[in-house]
Amino acid sequence: MSIDKDTVKHISKLARISLDEKKIDNLSKDLSSIMKFIEKLNKLSTDKTNPLTSIINASLKSRKDEVRDGKIRSQILKNSPEKNEEFFVVPKVIE
Amino acid sequence: MAEKKFDYFINGENGKWEVIIGLEVHAQVLSKSKLFSSSSTKFGAEPNTQVSLVDSAFPGMLPVINQFCIEQSIKTGLGLKAIINLNSVFDRKNYFYADLPQGYQISQYKKPLVGEGEVILDMPYGTKKVGIERLHLEQDAGKSIHDIDPDNSFVDLNRSGVALMEIVSKPDLRSPEEVNFYVKKLRSIMRYLGTCDGNMQEGSLRADVNVSVRKVGDSQYGTRCEIKNVNSIKFMQMAIEHEAKRQVEILESGKKIDQETRLFDVKKNTTRSMRSKEEAHDYRYFPDPDLLPLKLNKGLIDKLKKELPELPDQKKDRFIKDHNLSPYEANILVSEKEISDYYEEMIKECDKKLATNWITVELFAVLNKNNLSISQSPISAKNLSSLVKMITLGKISGKIAKDVFEKMQVSDKDPKQIVEEEGLVQQSDPKELEKIVLEVLSKNQDKVIQYQSGKVKLFGYFVGEVMKVSKGKANPNLVNDILKIKLK
Numbered sequence: 159m160s161i162d163k164d165t166v167k168h169i170s171k172l173a174r175i176s177l178d179e180k181k182i183d184n185l186s187k188d189l190s191s192i193m194k195f196i197e198k199l200n201k202l203s204t205d206k207t208n209p210l211t212s213i214i215n216a217s218l219k220s221r222k223d224e225v226r227d228g229k230i231r232s233q234i235l236k237n238s239p240e241k242n243e244e245f246f247v248v249p250k251v252i253e
Numbered sequence: 254m255a256e257k258k259f260d261y262f263i264n265g266e267n268g269k270w271e272v273i274i275g276l277e278v279h280a281q282v283l284s285k286s287k288l289f290s291s292s293s294t295k296f297g298a299e300p301n302t303q304v305s306l307v308d309s310a311f312p313g314m315l316p317v318i319n320q321f322c323i324e325q326s327i328k329t330g331l332g333l334k335a336i337i338n339l340n341s342v343f344d345r346k347n348y349f350y351a352d353l354p355q356g357y358q359i360s361q362y363k364k365p366l367v368g369e370g371e372v373i374l375d376m377p378y379g380t381k382k383v384g385i386e387r388l389h390l391e392q393d394a395g396k397s398i399h400d401i402d403p404d405n406s407f408v409d410l411n412r413s414g415v416a417l418m419e420i421v422s423k424p425d426l427r428s429p430e431e432v433n434f435y436v437k438k439l440r441s442i443m444r445y446l447g448t449c450d451g452n453m454q455e456g457s458l459r460a461d462v463n464v465s466v467r468k469v470g471d472s473q474y475g476t477r478c479e480i481k482n483v484n485s486i487k488f489m490q491m492a493i494e495h496e497a498k499r500q501v502e503i504l505e506s507g508k509k510i511d512q513e514t515r516l517f518d519v520k521k522n523t524t525r526s527m528r529s530k531e532e533a534h535d536y537r538y539f540p541d542p543d544l545l546p547l548k549l550n551k552g553l554i555d556k557l558k559k560e561l562p563e564l565p566d567q568k569k570d571r572f573i574k575d576h577n578l579s580p581y582e583a584n585i586l587v588s589e590k591e592i593s594d595y596y597e598e599m600i601k602e603c604d605k606k607l608a609t610n611w612i613t614v615e616l617f618a619v620l621n622k623n624n625l626s627i628s629q630s631p632i633s634a635k636n637l638s639s640l641v642k643m644i645t646l647g648k649i650s651g652k653i654a655k656d657v658f659e660k661m662q663v664s665d666k667d668p669k670q671i672v673e674e675e676g677l678v679q680q681s682d683p684k685e686l687e688k689i690v691l692e693v694l695s696k697n698q699d700k701v702i703q704y705q706s707g708k709v710k711l712f713g714y715f716v717g718e719v720m721k722v723s724k725g726k727a728n729p730n731l732v733n734d735i736l737k738i739k740l741k
Contacts, residue, residue: 172535174349211342211364211540217548223285223321227305228292234301234309234410244300245407248351251397 159197161189257377261428262469265501269469272497273477274432274462275424276489278439279417280449281393281457282325288392288416289316289359296455300409308414310354315543322416323547325448326366326390327557329418332442332564333385335370337554341389343544346536352395352408360419362538365389366547372422372442373566374434375584383435384423393417412456418449424463424474429490436460436486437588441565445590459484464496466504475500476510480517480524492517496524568593576605585613591628598634603641611641615655619662631662640668648672649679650729652720681728683735686719689727690735693718704740712736 166186170177177185231244240247263270287294290307307314330337342364345357367388374381395413397406420439426432440451440458451458465477480496483489495517500510515524563571565587572583586596586609599608616637620627640657643649649657649672657668657677672678680686693715694701704711719732 168535172347172537212542212545214545216545218318218545220320220323221291221317223319224291225286225293226291227286227307228303230306231299231301231304234304234306240405242407245398245409246301246351247402247405248397248408250399250404250406251351 159190159193161186161193259376259378259427261430263466263497263501265505267505270466270497270501271469271471272427272493273424273465273467273474274426274428274493275477276420276422276426276432276435276463277461278420278422278436279393279459279461280329280420280439280443280451282322282390282416282418283447283449284319284321284325284416286319287414288319288322288390290414292414294415296452298411300407301411303411304413308354308410310356316359316541318544318547319416322390323366323549324553324557325416326388326418327549327554328446328561329420329443329448330367330370330388331554331558331561332446332448333367333370333372333388333420335385335388336368337549338364338366338368339549339551339554340364341366341547341549343390343541343547344538345541346391346538348536350394351406352397352410352413354395354410354413358392358394359541359544360391360538361389364546372435372438374431374438375580376431376434381425381431383425383431386421386423388418388420391417391419424465424477429493432462432489432493433486436489438565441587441589445562445564447562453485456484460489462489462492462496464493464500465510466497466500475504476512478510478512478524479514481514481527483517488517488519491522492524495522499524565590565593576600578605578609582609582613589627591626595627595630595634599638599641602635602638604645607641607645608638611637615658631665632658633665636661636665636667643668643672647679647681647728647730649677650725650727652725652729653677653679656725677726679728680723680726681731683731686723686727686731687735687739689719689722690715690732690739693722694739701740712740715740 163182163186166177166182166189170182235241235246238246261272263272281294282288284294286292287305287308290305292305292308293303295303305314307316327337341361343359344362346360346362347357349356365387369387370385372383372385374383393412393415395408395410397408399406401407422435426435436458440449443449444451449457453459460483462480462483463477464480465475467473467475478496478500480492483492496515503510514527516527517524569580569583569587572578572586573580576583578586585592587593592612596608596612599612616627616630616632619625619632620630623631625631640654640661644651644654653672657671660666660671660675661668697715697718700711700714704715715736716729716732719727719736720729
């Protein structure tokens with residue numbers, strides 16, 4: 159599978175990373191060669207292998223349903239580029 | 254009652270169209286803390302006070318799943334008669350939005366916690382099975398507030414990370430009415446289970462509605478549109494009606510439907526395209542590397558199955574079979590858990606059929622008039638049952654009972670006390686009643702003669718007079734008996 163320039167543009171837009179034409183060109187080549195390398199894996203027969211989402215053979219650890227966090231509004235808001243006393247403030251986003 | 258027939262179609266210029274609807278219901282899990290963090294889920298708190306470093310996605314924070322949320326979802330799955338998957342996986346659904354600090358929502362994509370199940374609806378034209386495709390666990394987003402500042406949006410992350418169950422139906426619904434029944438039934442099942450409070454005003458239950466249309470008789474589905482985030486049953490119904498008509502118009506003019514996400518505009522009663530969502534629809538799901546697969550022990554599922562409460566369908570069957578109620582009556586009583594609780598509290602003390610009548614006729618009238626739910630009833634189940642019991646025992650007449658019922662609405666007093674205080678006890682002493690009867694007859698001798706010469710309609714008049722003299726307290730059955738004898 160090759161990653162053409164339009165695909166690079168699409169991915170960069172979804173990832174909010176701006177790219178100039180030259181970079182798009184380079185990335186298209188780089189990503190295509192990475193994909194080509196990975197495609198070697200397709201040669202392996204996986205018919206008898208269950209899909210794996212984690213290489214660690216363990217199950218998710220859980221916690222009890224208890225309220226032990228929160229009430230740290232000033233700390234939470236501290237690093238926000240824009241805020242008021244109660245809220246994060248962001249440019250108007252309205253649908 | 255004559256069986257109604259299903260009749261919801263859109264009448265186009267060249268024939269009838271069938272409407273195909275599937276629902277994605279987002280139900281907030283009833284839990285104290287969030288899905289992957291220990292902050293509170295309580296509704297109505299000060300903005301951003303129920304937010305942890307995990308919920309606000311500070312770098313390096315790791316999610317730890319809430320065991321209770323898993324169990325709540327399993328219970329809901331069991332209530333939907335669904336398959337519980339012993340292996341499920343959490344994925345990242347990637348998109349950018351101001352109220353989603355992680356830049357992705359933790360959800361389940363290919364391997365949901367719960368698989369196929371079903372919900373049974375009692376429609377006026379018979380029962381209808383609606384298939385459930387899946388149920389998965391996911392995080393809620395925060396809330397953006399647009400109407401405080403003209404230039405900016407304010408973000409409150411209190412809801413960010415709260416556990417939601419997304420319940421996806423198969424495209425089995427065919428009308429706004431069926432959607433109404435489906436959402437109510439789903440809500441009722443979850444409230445019986447205690448897994449979601451179903452409070453639509455507080456956003457605990459919302460839905461995305463998928464709508465498509467096809468010519469009656471066609472077997473292929475048409476292209477569908479998704480109407481996002483509708484938060485009341487009424488709006489769902491309005492949105493579906495509008496959207497179906499819009500699609501029929503497009504198809505009949507020879508054009509095609511674009512598969513797209515639309516928004517329901519409550520004020521204009523129309524749907525419109527959410528163009529911004531088009532490209533963002535590429536969510537690039539992948540398994541969340543912060544979370545291991547969720548492996549469940551079959552023992553846990555068996556344990557939860559044993560603990561399941563009686564659900565509306567089972568309760569309804571029991572009421573019909575053991576309490577001799579009609580399917581109609583049973584349906585009303587089980588429709589909400591609080592109503593069936595009220596009924597079951599009442600029948601500890603009094604007759605089942607009478608209890609049903611008093612709840613569904615008299616009590617419902619009062620609740621409707623005052624816009625109250627049964628849990629806010631001005632009359633407790635215990636007191637209403639003791640009123641019904643007094644009627645059955647002949648202590649008061651049905652008519653007096655209604656007066657007492659009126660007074661009970663003002664103060665939820667024990668009706669026995671009201672009856673005593675107001676001297677309303679029914680007169681059932683035959684000697685006393687005979688005295689009154691004779692008094693009435695002697696005052697109306699002319700009418701007695703008319704009656705005896707064939708004008709039998711006058712019987713009602715005599716009963717009325719006796720009741721008047723006794724101030725409504727005479728036992729009407731006894732009065733009838735005595736009058737019949739005396740008038741011979």
